[in-house]
Amino acid sequence: xxxxxxxAIFDNDDYNHFPEVITEPKSPVSEAEMMQAVxxxxxxxxxxxxxxxxxxxxxxxxxxxKFLTSGYQQSLDELLNGAVFHENANEMVLIRDIDMxxxxxxxxxxxxxxxxxxxxxxxxxxxxxxxxxxxxxxxxRLQVQERLTAQIAxxxxxxxxxxxxxxxIEATHMCMVMRGVxxxxxxxxxxxxxxxxxxxxxxxxxxMSLIRHSPDFH
Ligand SMILES: Nc1nc2c(ncn2[C@@H]2O[C@H](COP(=O)(O)OP(=O)(O)OP(=O)(O)O)[C@@H](O)[C@H]2O)c(=O)[nH]1
Ligand SMILES: [Zn+2]
Numbered sequence: 001x002x003x004x005x006x007x008a009i010f011d012n013d014d015y016n017h018f019p020e021v022i023t024e025p026k027s028p029v030s031e032a033e034m035m036q037a038v039x040x041x042x043x044x045x046x047x048x049x050x051x052x053x054x055x056x057x058x059x060x061x062x063x064x065x066k067f068l069t070s071g072y073q074q075s076l077d078e079l080l081n082g083a084v085f086h087e088n089a090n091e092m093v094l095i096r097d098i099d100m101x102x103x104x105x106x107x108x109x110x111x112x113x114x115x116x117x118x119x120x121x122x123x124x125x126x127x128x129x130x131x132x133x134x135x136x137x138x139x140x141r142l143q144v145q146e147r148l149t150a151q152i153a154x155x156x157x158x159x160x161x162x163x164x165x166x167x168x169i170e171a172t173h174m175c176m177v178m179r180g181v182x183x184x185x186x187x188x189x190x191x192x193x194x195x196x197x198x199x200x201x202x203x204x205x206x207x208m209s210l211i212r213h214s215p216d217f218h
Contacts, residue, residue, distance in 0.1 A: 034062045068103050071140030076155055079137055083127030084159060092203075093125065094118040096211050098132050104175050105142035113171025113187070115149075116211040119156055120163040120196060120203070126156070145171055145190045153192035164195030166207045 038058035042049040049058070095117050102111040115135045138151045153167045168191045177184045196203050 031062055034065075035059055038062060065108075067140075068101075069141055071137040074137045074140075076134065076137070076159065079133045080126070080130050080159070083130050085125055085127075086123060087121065087125045088123070089121045089125055090163070092118055092120050092206065092210075093128075094207065094210055095128060095131050098135050100135055100139050100169065100171065102139040102141070102143045102145075102148060102171075104173055105144060107175040107179070108142065109174040109178070111139075111143065111145060111148075111171045111173050113145075113169055115152065116168045116170075116207075117152060117156070117166070118197075118207050118210075119160060119165045122161055122163045124160045124162070126160060131156070145169055145173075145188055149190040149192045153194050157194045162195065164193070164197040164199075164203065166193045166197040166204065167191065168208075168211060 035058035038061045039049045042054060042057065047054060049055070096114075098115040098117065100111075100113050100115050103109065104111050117131050117135065134155050135152055138148050138155070149167050149169045153165045156162065156165045156167075168189060170187050170189050172184075172187055176182075176186055193204060197207060198204075
């Protein structure tokens with residue numbers, strides 16, 4: 001199937017109307033105000049925001065935070081770019097070890113980990129890279145790991161109406177490592193299963209056994 005032909009099918013398809021909700025409104029705060037707030041933070045920390053090393057820090061922090069939360073500005077429609085194709089595949093598709101960087105919404109500190117995403121098609125498949133892009137879009141928002149996991153699963157379920165979707169995220173939270181309870185080496189696993197992965201223990205186990213042998217996780 002050519003890409004052009006696939007796109008034509010895609011254009012007529014109902015997945016275009018998958019209700020992607022942008023949960024965050026456009027910001028009413030200017031960059032100048034954000035930089036001023038970072039300057040205040042620096043003062044609060046007892047620093048001198050006018051010393052050479054910190055002079056451009058408010059600007060850098062705002063730029064970095066905007067990048068780390070740039071998923072708010074994206075939508076599924078935009079990132080898919082038409083890459084959903086009709087295909088009579090009905091075996092499990094698994095992408096494992098998708099690197100992931102998110103930010104916890106409680107402390108705005110990094111969540112670092114990997115996602116494993118599987119689905120069993122039901123007439124439609126998605127461009128493989130788009131699965132990683134969907135993970136990135138939701139990761140680049142302020143998150144809790146459970147919601148991030150569920151959002152990825154629900155996006156694929158809504159886009160493809162597959163037989164089922166399974167998502168596992170294994171991550172370490174810097175708010176639990178560098179501060180607070182200070183537990184380096186702790187990993188949090190979350191899963192979200194939909195359709196046949198929820199209904200069939202055998203299918204779920206097949207997925208779990210395929211992702212299990214990753215050497216980095218225990
Ligand atoms: N369920 C869940 N909790 C998270 C996630 N990221 C951070 N948290 C937790 O959010 C909780 C916030 O608890 P609070 O007691 O309000 O904040 P805190 O005083 O900074 O808590 P400590 O981290 O225990 O020092 C902490 O237990 C964090 O570990 C996440 O992705 N999922
Ligand atoms: Zn946190």
